[in-house]
Amino acid sequence: MFNVLLAEAGDPGHPAHAFFVKRYAGLEASVGALREAVASGELKPDTDCEALAEEFAAVMDGIQLQWALDFASVDTAARTRAHLDRLLRSVTVSGTGLPSDAHTD
Numbered sequence: 759m760f761n762v763l764l765a766e767a768g769d770p771g772h773p774a775h776a777f778f779v780k781r782y783a784g785l786e787a788s789v790g791a792l793r794e795a796v797a798s799g800e801l802k803p804d805t806d807c808e809a810l811a812e813e814f815a816a817v818m819d820g821i822q823l824q825w826a827l828d829f830a831s832v833d834t835a836a837r838t839r840a841h842l843d844r845l846l847r848s849v850t851v852s853g854t855g856l857p858s859d860a861h862t863d
Contacts, residue, residue: 759826760823761819761823764778782815785811785812785815788811788814789807789811792807792810792811793807799851800851800852801849801850801851802849802850802851805849810845813845814841814842817838817841818838821834821838821841822834842855842856843855843856
């Protein structure tokens with residue numbers, strides 16, 4: 759239903775249009791946090807912060823779609839954690855992923 763609503767909300771006259779525009783505009787906060795992490799030396803200097811935030815949103819939307827189709831076999835928290843761990847290993851200066859006590863739910 760989320761994806762149907764999102765597709766329908768592509769029409770600026772749709773009642774949910776503003777909601778989805780605001781939802782994806784919220785990525786700017788993530789981009790800001792990522793830029794701060796680059797500036798502090800936690801993330802590699804060549805990190806594309808905009809692409810990273812967009813990728814994470816896309817992965818989350820995809821996991822959400824898979825869960826909607828088969829919620830019994832899709833562990834959204836585990837998939838999110840695994841993705842974030844791989845992502846962090848690729849962009850952190852230290853090459854480390856999520857701490858073992860990090861929560862994604």
